[in-house]
Structure formats: structure tokens, C-alpha cells
Amino acid sequence: MSDFVTLVINGIAVEMPAGSMVSAAILKTGTYAFRRSVTGEPRGPLCGMGICFECRVTIDGEQHCRSCQTVCRNGMDVRTDG
């Protein structure tokens, strides 16, 4: 098993150490707004442990995935909505 995985975030390939979370990968790309709130405010991760749901993104077509609880996998397609 390789020590690194490559995933695609908003169309850009990002290499992360194996075991990294998607939330960390998104921030690494310089994207801080993961989504928009119900009134349109930019939001990013808050709790880092799956409680707050602020870091929701679309992963491989599935909406509302908590990026802080999802481990990066090779070829993963991640879309933020911020």
C-alpha cells in the first residue's frame, strides 16, 4: 500500500498522506468555504469530529457527506459548495 493517496477536489488533484481526512485535504487546497448556510453564508469545519455537520460536501456524487469523518481514497471525487 502506498503512503500517499491522490483524490480530486473541485477538479484539482491533491496528494495526501494515507489515512488523511477529506476535510484536511480540502483545506490544503486553499478552499475554506465548504458549503453555504441556509442564508448563504460561507461555512467550513468547526468541530472536526462529526458532530456539527458544517463540513458537508459531495463525495463521489453523494451529497451531505461529513468530510471530517471520511478518509481520503485514491480517485475520490470531492465537490465543495462554498
Added chain:
Amino acid sequence: MGNAHDLLVVGAGPAGMAAAWRAAQNGLRVCVVDDNPAAGGQIWRGGPPEAQVWFERIRSVDVEVINGARVFQQLRPGTLLAETTSGVGELSYKSLVLATGARERFLPFPGWTLPNVMGAGGLQALVKTGLPIEGKRVVVAGSGPLLLAVAAYLRGHGANVLLIAEQAPAFRLARFGAGLILPPGKLSQGWKLKRDFSRKGAKAQSKPRFLSSCWVSEAHGTEKLESVTLVRGAKRWQVSCDYLACGFHLIPNVELAELLGCDTEFGHVKVNAFQQTTVANVYSAGETTGIGGLELSLVEGEIAGLAAAGKHDAARELFPVRVRQRKFADLLNRTFALRDELKYLSTPETIVCRCEDVTLERLQGHTSWRAAKLQTRCGMGPCQGRVCGGAVEFLFGWRATSVRPPMLPVRISSLIRK
């Protein structure tokens, strides 16, 4: 998932691991289920060296560990439902240990919803799971021993920790420091860091200031955090930063216990001497039964595991350890009690419920959590009040009531039972 386990443990942090180990040692068929992708809970995220003895203990016994599964509902007494990425499963048990841990308490202040304003443990978790923090300017603020541990961790990973702002006053912190001679616990290590930080002669650029009676009154930025305003006495000043790591101590995760009908008191699960809740065959251990730190969580977990295995005499032998650690917990919670000034940071337009964007002014005038929920949708979004619940409890004295299934957002397909 499948057949009934002798013991099901919800939560694979220190308390859950200790309970599982003791129960399995004594012949029970044990299953541990946890929401996170790996065992260890929050404090042992990433499996640090000091936790290896416990990971080894779990490996040494026959325990089934299910990661990445979130318990969201009780199907019937003795059976819980958990959702994973691949589907939904039934978890049946004869006895249950609830070791669901704690979360950070967040308090609203202007700008706290900006991206890059995070929990203290929140930012640490992100760094532990791959976020590069080297050279980033971080303000650590809020309350509790976690702040020091987080600051030390971030600094160790190259962050430029500018300041640690602890809202508790110096005289309480001094008493807490003195109290550390009581428990030979891990938590005290965090406190020793304060002395290291404060000591003159440390490298200037890497020495963060620790300020007691100090807090963030406002976060500034448009699309993301750019700076924070700090308050200490009559002094008020602004600091530019990349991240604000801000949490106000911890609150127990009691939602599953409440769903199962366990009584709570003072915001934590009520247990007897053997860590048994008010529901038969349901035990609880660790932060869920009151914030007390790692060592208390471990001993409570061991007691719960032994009691569930019917080894009450062996459990009794651990009572003195628990007494000692509870004294420390009491001191901890007195030390980091929140000051009233923090209730008045928000303006009428400040958002309190982040899921539904409910502002402070929309909550004012309501008489209860329930009334506010019905009128404003506060606490009715995806987090189900886990973030704003701790805030409104502090701001208005409202306690969240009536946990209903599903406890968390789940896929529709998970709710449809054949």
C-alpha cells in the same frame, strides 16, 4: 453486525476500550461500535504512543470493533441500528456500555461562523488527520485544559501560536495548578505546558502568550477569518490570524442515553457505583457521565466492563481510584466554570444556531428550548442541537429535551425496515 453480543460498547475512546477489555477478559463476547474511521476516540485519535498499551490490550482479547458506524436509533430494547457507508445494521446486546464521550462547548460571538474559526479540539483533529499547519498563525481561545494541549500540539507541528486566551481567572488557575499534586494523571501534563510557555527565555517567535481572564469578543473577515478582537479587563485589541481554535471546555454526549430512557442529571448520564444507568443492563462510563478527563474515563470504563461481566468484587477494588479522579474532575469543572461576561458577546444579529441560521434576537423572548425550536427551528438542523444546545443552555438556561430517532441525519434507505 448480527447475533446478540453479551456486551455492546458504543464509543471506542478510552472508556469504551477499557470497558471492552475488562469484559472480554472475563469471558464476555464483546462488540465495540464507533462513528469514527478508527478507534481511540478524540483524545487518542491517530493512536499516539501513550495509548499503545490500551490498543495492545484490546488486541490481546477477542473484541469485535466496528468503525465508521453511527448508531442512530433503537429498533427495540436490546437492539440498536447503526448506519455505515455500505448500509445499515442491527446491533443486539444483552448488556450495553454507553461511552459516547464529549464534545466541545461552543459559544456564539460575532464572526464565529466564519470559515477557519474552529473548535480547539476541532483544529487539532484536522491537523492530526492531514491538515498542514506549519507557519500558520493561530489564536487558541476559550476555556479548559484542552487549550494548552492543543496549543502544544499545534506548536509541535510548526504552527505559529500567537496567543492562548483562557477565560478563567488567574486565581482559579493557580488553585488548579496546586491541585495537580493530587492526581498523577495525564491531564496534568497539559498544565505543565503552561509553565513552559510562560517561562522567559523560550525562543521569542515560538513562545505563545498565555493570558488568563482573556477571551475573543469578535472574529473579523468577510469570506473567512482574518483577525480576532481580544478582551482582557479594560483592554481590547485586534490580532491578525489564519485560524482561531476556540472551545469552551466540554459537554457530555448524552443523546443516545436519553434516547434509551436513561436518566440524566446536571447534563450528564446518572450512574450508580457500578456505572449502571437507570435502565437495566445499560452502563455508562467516561465523559458521558461527567467531564473528568482520561484517567477517570479509563477507571469508569474498567468498572463498567467488570460489572457487566458480573465481577463486582473486582470492580469494587477500583472504586478508590475513581474517588481520587472524581476529586480532580470536580476541581477541573470549578476551575473552568464559564464567566457571565461570555453571555453578552453576541449582538442581536449573531447567529446562534448554525444549521438553521437562527439569530440571537429571534431566540430572545422565548421561554424554553421547546418553544424556541417550534418558533425558530433552532436546534432542528442536521446537528440536532449538538452545537447550539450547549450555547443556549449557557445563554438562557434551557436544557434540550426529548431526543427522538433518528438521532442523526441518515439515509432514507436506512430508515426503511423490511
